[in-house]
Structure formats: structure tokens, C-alpha cells
Amino acid sequence: MLNVNDTIQQNRDDQKFVSIIIPTFNESMNIRDLLNQIQTHIPVETNVEIIIVDDNSPDGTGHIVEKYIEEKMNMQDYDLKTESQSKSDFNKNISIKVIHRKEKAGLIAALVNGIGSSRGKNVLIMDADFSHPPEVINRMISELKKQPNCIIVGSRYVRGGAINGMPLKRFLLSVGANFIARHGLSLRNVYDPMSGFFAFPKHALEDVEFNTNGFKILLEILIKKKSDICVKEIPYTFKDRKYGQSKLNLPIIFDYLKAVWKLYRYGRKSKRQDTQSEKRRSVRFISKAARFYTVGASGVALNYLVSILLSNGIFGSLGYLQATAIGIAVSVTTNFLLNKFWTFEDKNVETTRFIKQYGMFVGCSSLGILIQFLSIYLLSESGMSYDISLLLGVSIASVSNFLFNKKLTFKENIWE
Ligand code: GDD
Numbered sequence: 377m378l379n380v381n382d383t384i385q386q387n388r389d390d391q392k393f394v395s396i397i398i399p400t401f402n403e404s405m406n407i408r409d410l411l412n413q414i415q416t417h418i419p420v421e422t423n424v425e426i427i428i429v430d431d432n433s434p435d436g437t438g439h440i441v442e443k444y445i446e447e448k449m450n451m452q453d454y455d456l457k458t459e460s461q462s463k464s465d466f467n468k469n470i471s472i473k474v475i476h477r478k479e480k481a482g483l484i485a486a487l488v489n490g491i492g493s494s495r496g497k498n499v500l501i502m503d504a505d506f507s508h509p510p511e512v513i514n515r516m517i518s519e520l521k522k523q524p525n526c527i528i529v530g531s532r533y534v535r536g537g538a539i540n541g542m543p544l545k546r547f548l549l550s551v552g553a554n555f556i557a558r559h560g561l562s563l564r565n566v567y568d569p570m571s572g573f574f575a576f577p578k579h580a581l582e583d584v585e586f587n588t589n590g591f592k593i594l595l596e597i598l599i600k601k602k603s604d605i606c607v608k609e610i611p612y613t614f615k616d617r618k619y620g621q622s623k624l625n626l627p628i629i630f631d632y633l634k635a636v637w638k639l640y641r642y643g644r645k646s647k648r649q650d651t652q653s654e655k656r657r658s659v660r661f662i663s664k665a666a667r668f669y670t671v672g673a674s675g676v677a678l679n680y681l682v683s684i685l686l687s688n689g690i691f692g693s694l695g696y697l698q699a700t701a702i703g704i705a706v707s708v709t710t711n712f713l714l715n716k717f718w719t720f721e722d723k724n725v726e727t728t729r730f731i732k733q734y735g736m737f738v739g740c741s742s743l744g745i746l747i748q749f750l751s752i753y754l755l756s757e758s759g760m761s762y763d764i765s766l767l768l769g770v771s772i773a774s775v776s777n778f779l780f781n782k783k784l785t786f787k788e789n790i791w792e
């Protein structure tokens with residue numbers, strides 16, 4: 377949807393070391409104070425631009441910033457005219473600009489907009505409500521300088537980090553969301569992937585397109601970053617906002633869950649592409665066969681369980697023939713579903729194709745049974761003992777079962 381790549385190119389000439397991007401919606405009580413404080417925490421020699429991205433805040437945040445910038449310019453002019461360097465505390469290497477967006481269209485969208493028009497080699501993102509202490513910026517900048525290939529995450533959950541004064545409900549939400557992200561998205565080595573306070577080199581994002589909504593842009597960055605980019609967490613203490621209200625609400629929680637789902641699928645897709653291109657055919661073949669037989673074993677267990685439960689009175693007291701028939705039907709169906717979605721990773725759920733495949737699967741399984749009978753018959757007739765022919769018969773049948781389903785039901789080449 378949105379690509380930050382173009383601007384990486386476009387802005388190379390007039391580059392700053394870091395662009396600090398601050399999204400605002402109704403932060404009139406905080407913004408002036410925050411801008412003042414941020415500037416005192418930027419190392420003097422560092423070239424920085426501060427970008428406020430305001431979504432037309434009804435409380436006039438955008439205009440307040442506009443006025444602030446004007447005052448700063450006047451003050452600089454005054455300093456230049458009087459040749460006094462000390463009149464203001466303002467660092468001349470810091471520029472401030474504001475992006476006015478037409479309406480409130482979400483935090484991630486605002487941030488992507490800000491990143492898109494930034495001139496920094498690096499980007500630092502923070503909230504406008506003092507939850508992210510300006511004094512940590514200094515440390516973040518020095519980390520960026522030390523580790524130009526790392527995303528620096530302000531973290532509440534590493535040693536030294538903390539949360540102050542967050543309402544219990546918010547805290548629980550945050551811990552829950554954190555758990556989902558870390559375990560669901562395999563981000564176990566990042567302790568605070570939900571942080572809204574972090575910095576990164578723009579080259580970490582080349583070719584990244586953002587397509588989630590909501591609050592958690594860092595999650596998307598962590599999932600989509602280039603693989604040689606590392607993550608470093610530095611502790612900070614999150615404080616509840618000074619003034620105003622949090623914009624976190626139910627729709628944003630839904631956005632979050634949707635985002636996790638999208639990123640989960642994204643992660644699986646790229647992993648699959650990796651395995652397809654990297655792994656040898658033999659490895660792919662064997663891993664599919666292993667899944668196929670795991671499914672087969674689960675089918676045997678389920679078949680047994682269902683038949684027993686239906687015949688002994690816990691879920692019914694059917695005759696053993698009926699119970700066996702239902703047991704078979706259930707396990708054939710679960711086998712089919714598991715093999716379709718898991719073993720052969722076929723996500724197509726179009727109805728006619730689905731039914732055809734199901735029929736084909738049943739056909740191939742019956743063929744397997746036939747082959748088993750036939751080979752046992754031939755082997756024992758040719759003088760082999762029954763236990764050996766049984767063993768061979770079962771093996772032949774299960775191999776052909778796999779190959780037939782692979783080729784006929786799921787339309788794959790045998791050797792792939
Ligand atoms: N431009 C713009 N547009 N800014 C927005 C919007 C929007 O739609 N929604 C929120 N903001 C701004 C706020 O003004 C604030 O500066 C910042 O984004 C974060 O919004 P809050 O409403 O203060 O969020 P929060 O405190 O609930 O959540 C923060 O902390 C979480 C950690 O618990 C955020 O930093 C989250 O990203 C973070 O995960």
C-alpha cells in the first residue's frame with residue numbers, strides 16, 4: 377500500500393542523522409513542553425529534524441506547533457542579528473516541521489506519512505504525551521550511532537524498564553497483546569514488540585510496504601525488516617500520559633488482532649518461500665511424507681476413539697458395525713482436511729474443487745486398501761509367511777497411498 381522506499385532515494389542529498397516523528401491527535405496540553413524538552417536531550421553535534429504529524433486535531437495541536445516553529449525561527453533570527461549564541465537554548469542543528477493531515481486516519485497511517493516525508497538516515501518514533509521520556513532520546517541516538525544496523529526498541533519489559541501509573545485494565549491488555557505477539561508471531565527474542573517508542577535505520581525497511589492499521593507499527597517493522605537487521609532493546613519507564621486521553625479503544629484492539637493475523641500469514645508465506653527455494657527436493661519430499669504419515673496415525677487413533685465412544689454408550693450405543701462406519705467416515709474426513717491444509721499446504725477452498733479432491737482422496741485411500749489385499753495375496757501365495765507379507769503389504773499400500781494422493785488428489789509432481 378505505502379512504500380517508504382522512494383523517499384529514501386529522494387532525500388539522500390539533504391540528509392539528517394535522525395528524524396524524530398511524533399504523531400499527534402489532541403495533544404495541545406503536551407506538545408510545546410515536549411518540543412522544548414526533546415531539544416534539550418539531543419546531542420549538540422547531531423543533525424535532527426522533528427516532524428509532528430497532526431491529524432487536524434480539534435484542540436488546535438497543529439496550529440500550536442505552527443506557532444512554535446515561527447517563534448523558534450524568530451528567535452534564531454534574533455540570535456543571528458545580535459550574534460549571541462546563548463539567547464536561546466535551541467540547537468541550530470534541529471529543524472521542526474509539521475505535517476497537517478485532513479482528518480484522523482489512524483496512528484500507523486500518520487507514522488507512514490511522517491516516515492515518507494522524512495529526511496533522516498534514521499527514524500525515531502515517540503508519542504506526544506510524555507509516556508516516552510524525552511531523556512531516553514539521547515541514549516537512543518547514541519545506540520543508533522553505535523549500531524547502524526539495529527532497530528533500537530525502548531522497552532518496558534527488559535531489566536531496568538518499568539511501567540508507572542498505567543491503569544490495571546490497560547496493563548492487562550498490554551501484557552495480553554504482548555503475549556500474543558511474542559508467541560504467535562515468533563518474536564520471542566523481543567520483549568516489548570508493542571512498544572511505541574523506537575528508532576531504526578531507514579535502510580532496514582527497503583521495499584517494505586505497510587498494510588496494517590492500528591497502533592503497532594513496530595510489529596510490522598519487526599516482521600518485515602531485512603533479515604540482517606538486529607534488534608536491541610533499551611529499558612525505559614513508561615509513564616501514564618500527562619494530559620488528555622488515550623486514543624486506544626475497542627476498534628483499535630480489533631485492528632490489532634487483524635494486524636497480528638495478517639503478519640502471521642505474511643511470516644508463514646515468506647518462510648514457505650524460503651523453504652521452497654532453499655531446501656532440496658528430497659527434504660521437501662520427506663517432510664511431506666512425514667506429515668502424511670503423522671496424519672495417518674492421528675486418523676487411526678481418532679477412528680478407534682470415535683468407534684469406541686459411539687458403541688460403549690458414552691456418546692451413543694450404536695451397533696459395532698455402525699460405530700465402525702462412523703469412525704471410518706470421521707477419520708477419513710479429518711485425514712483429508714489435515715492433508716489438504718497441512719501436508720500439501722493447499723489453501724484453496726473453492727467448493728467444487730474441494731468436493732472433487734475429497735472424492736479423489738477417498739478413492740486413493742480405497743485403492744490403497746485394494747493394493748494391500750492384492751500384495752498380501754500375491755506374496756503369501758508365492759510362499760512367503762503371513763507376517764512378512766502383511767508387513768510388506770501394509771508398507772506398499774501406505775507408500776502408494778501417499779504417492780497417489782500427492783499426484784492425483786493434490787496434483788503435485790511425485791518428486792517435489
Ligand atoms: N496523527 C495521529 N493520528 N496521531 C494519533 C492518532 C491518529 O489517529 N491516534 C493516536 N495518535 C497519537 C497520540 O496523540 C499520541 O501522541 C500517540 O499517537 C499515542 O496515542 P495514545 O492514545 O497516547 O496511545 P496509548 O498511550 O494508548 O498507546 C501508546 O502506548 C502503547 C504501549 O502501551 C502507543 O505508543 C502504542 O503504540 C503503544 O503500544
Ligand code: MN
Binds near residue numbers: 503505507617622
Ligand atoms: Mn499514550
